Amino acid sequence: xxxxxxxxxARYSLGRSSLRAAxxxxxxxxxxxxxxxxxxxxxxxGLGCPDWPTCIDGxxxxxxxxxxxxxxxxxxxxxxxxxxxxxxxxxxxxxLQRDQAPEVTRWAWM
Numbered sequence: 402x403x404x405x406x407x408x409x410x411a412r413y414s415l416g417r418s419s420l421r422a423a424x425x426x427x428x429x430x431x432x433x434x435x436x437x438x439x440x441x442x443x444x445x446x447g448l449g450c451p452d453w454p455t456c457i458d459g460x461x462x463x464x465x466x467x468x469x470x471x472x473x474x475x476x477x478x479x480x481x482x483x484x485x486x487x488x489x490x491x492x493x494x495x496x497l498q499r500d501q502a503p504e505v506t507r508w509a510w511m
Contacts, residue, residue, distance in 0.1 A: 414499040423487070423494040430484040437477040446473040454478075 441447055446469070456463050456471060463471030495509035 413497055415494055415497045416499060420491075420494045420498060420505070423491040427484075427487050427491045430480070430487045434477070434480045434484050437480045441473055441477050444470065444473055446470040446477075 452458070455461050456467065456475060463475045492506075492509045495506045498505065
Protein backbone atom coordinates (compact mmCIF):
# COMPACT_ATOMS: atom_id res chain seq x y z
CA UNK A 402 0.00 0.00 0.00
CA UNK A 403 1.45 3.35 -1.05
CA UNK A 404 0.98 6.20 1.39
CA UNK A 405 1.71 9.87 0.79
CA UNK A 406 4.02 10.06 3.83
CA UNK A 407 6.11 6.95 3.14
CA UNK A 408 9.27 9.09 2.88
CA UNK A 409 8.62 10.48 6.35
CA UNK A 410 8.19 7.10 8.01
CA ALA A 411 11.26 5.77 6.16
CA ARG A 412 13.40 8.62 7.47
CA TYR A 413 11.98 8.93 10.99
CA SER A 414 10.70 6.18 13.22
CA LEU A 415 9.52 6.04 16.78
CA GLY A 416 9.41 3.28 19.35
CA ARG A 417 6.44 1.98 21.29
CA SER A 418 7.35 4.12 24.29
CA SER A 419 6.61 7.31 22.34
CA LEU A 420 3.19 5.97 21.35
CA ARG A 421 2.53 4.93 24.95
CA ALA A 422 3.48 8.42 26.20
CA ALA A 423 1.30 10.11 23.58
CA UNK A 424 -1.64 7.83 24.35
CA UNK A 425 -1.29 8.42 28.09
CA UNK A 426 -1.16 12.18 27.57
CA UNK A 427 -4.26 11.95 25.37
CA UNK A 428 -6.14 10.01 28.04
CA UNK A 429 -5.18 12.53 30.74
CA UNK A 430 -6.14 15.48 28.50
CA UNK A 431 -9.50 13.88 27.68
CA UNK A 432 -10.23 13.39 31.38
CA UNK A 433 -9.22 17.01 32.09
CA UNK A 434 -11.49 18.39 29.35
CA UNK A 435 -14.42 16.38 30.73
CA UNK A 436 -13.75 17.68 34.25
CA UNK A 437 -13.27 21.20 32.88
CA UNK A 438 -16.57 21.00 31.00
CA UNK A 439 -18.25 19.91 34.22
CA UNK A 440 -16.75 22.87 36.07
CA UNK A 441 -17.98 25.22 33.33
CA UNK A 442 -21.46 23.71 33.58
CA UNK A 443 -21.69 23.67 37.39
CA UNK A 444 -20.44 27.26 37.77
CA UNK A 445 -22.59 28.59 34.92
CA UNK A 446 -19.52 29.94 33.15
CA GLY A 447 -20.59 28.80 29.69
CA LEU A 448 -21.00 32.38 28.52
CA GLY A 449 -17.98 33.69 30.41
CA CYS A 450 -16.44 34.48 27.03
CA PRO A 451 -19.39 35.40 24.78
CA ASP A 452 -17.53 35.39 21.45
CA TRP A 453 -15.44 32.76 19.69
CA PRO A 454 -12.47 32.65 19.26
CA THR A 455 -12.00 35.86 21.20
CA CYS A 456 -13.53 36.55 24.59
CA ILE A 457 -14.47 40.09 23.55
CA ASP A 458 -13.53 42.25 20.58
CA GLY A 459 -9.77 42.68 20.53
CA UNK A 460 -8.96 40.29 23.40
CA UNK A 461 -8.25 36.56 23.16
CA UNK A 462 -8.22 36.18 26.92
CA UNK A 463 -10.70 37.18 29.58
CA UNK A 464 -10.72 40.68 31.03
CA UNK A 465 -11.10 41.73 34.65
CA UNK A 466 -14.76 42.67 34.07
CA UNK A 467 -15.60 39.04 33.22
CA UNK A 468 -14.49 37.80 36.62
CA UNK A 469 -14.17 34.12 37.44
CA UNK A 470 -16.61 33.02 34.75
CA UNK A 471 -14.35 34.38 32.02
CA UNK A 472 -11.29 32.70 33.53
CA UNK A 473 -13.06 29.34 33.84
CA UNK A 474 -14.41 29.48 30.29
CA UNK A 475 -11.06 30.58 28.84
CA UNK A 476 -9.25 27.82 30.77
CA UNK A 477 -11.59 25.27 29.22
CA UNK A 478 -10.82 26.69 25.77
CA UNK A 479 -7.11 26.32 26.44
CA UNK A 480 -7.62 22.70 27.48
CA UNK A 481 -9.47 22.08 24.21
CA UNK A 482 -6.52 23.44 22.23
CA UNK A 483 -4.10 21.29 24.21
CA UNK A 484 -6.25 18.20 23.63
CA UNK A 485 -6.24 18.82 19.86
CA UNK A 486 -2.44 19.13 19.83
CA UNK A 487 -2.02 15.96 21.90
CA UNK A 488 -4.35 13.97 19.62
CA UNK A 489 -2.23 15.14 16.68
CA UNK A 490 0.82 13.84 18.55
CA UNK A 491 -0.89 10.45 18.98
CA UNK A 492 -1.67 10.23 15.26
CA UNK A 493 1.91 11.12 14.28
CA UNK A 494 3.40 8.72 16.84
CA UNK A 495 1.15 5.91 15.58
CA UNK A 496 2.07 6.62 11.96
CA LEU A 497 5.82 6.71 12.60
CA GLN A 498 6.11 3.40 14.46
CA ARG A 499 9.09 1.23 13.52
CA ASP A 500 6.87 -1.85 13.46
CA GLN A 501 3.88 -0.68 11.45
CA ALA A 502 0.51 -1.71 12.84
CA PRO A 503 -2.31 -0.29 10.70
CA GLU A 504 -4.92 -1.01 13.36
CA VAL A 505 -3.03 1.21 15.82
CA THR A 506 -3.05 4.07 13.33
CA ARG A 507 -6.79 3.60 12.71
CA TRP A 508 -7.47 3.70 16.45
CA ALA A 509 -5.34 6.84 16.75
CA TRP A 510 -7.49 8.55 14.13
CA MET A 511 -10.65 7.50 15.94
